[in-house]
Amino acid sequence: MTFMCSITFAQTETDTITTKSGLKYYFTHRGEGTAIDSGKVAIQHYTVWLSNGEKLDSSRDKNEPLASEHPTTGLIKGMNEAISLMKIGDRGIFIMPYQLAYGEKGRGSIPPKETLTFDIELLEMRDSSLQKELMAVLFEDPKAEDTKPNLKAALELFSTLQANNFKDLYLSEGDLNSIGYRLLKKFPNEALSIFKLNVELYPNAGNPHDSLAEAYMTLGDNDNAIKHYEKALELDPENENARNMLRDLKKH
16 A cells, blocks of 8 residues: 655745755754764654655554664664764654665665655654663664674673663664664574563563564474464554565465
């Protein structure tokens, strides 16, 4: 299904600012908060569209804001730059050429040399998040994520933080999910452990079960993959990915 952009992007030349990098933006609402300090966690809502107007993704649709350390290699260059231009409470439209997005090759459903349009709202700033704390112990250098992760240290830290009710940390089901997918391709066993923690924290949410199922499938454990895809579909009957994966898995 194609979702067309519901925001009118037509602006006058004086409304739109172009930065040296090629990022174009204008604000649709100005807040009264402060800028995000380097090293802090930015909490934001976003919606992103392809250049043909098709909606690609939206945290608002999922009712789950994105939390990320600022700046971070986990986001595209354009997102990091956009956040650096905003204050808490701001909302704006950011048009990112491919060199600030997914480059000449694209990724997944994003075509090569694709310009992306983001609607970003900066909600709040936190000192840290569960994702940030776990990433700090998983990898000695978070930029070198091809090195084997220290899963034991991450699990021990998780237990300690959980015993303290994750005090003062931003926490969402997306935190552990994001870590799991960073690990899945090269370290599927470690990813499986992280996804299991997410299911433990959010047993009644469909997406953690869907992700855990993918990890099991990656490791060749189709029985457990089916089990968790079925649970994901039970919790979210509109989860077409789970439905499709179940159909494929049950053919074998």
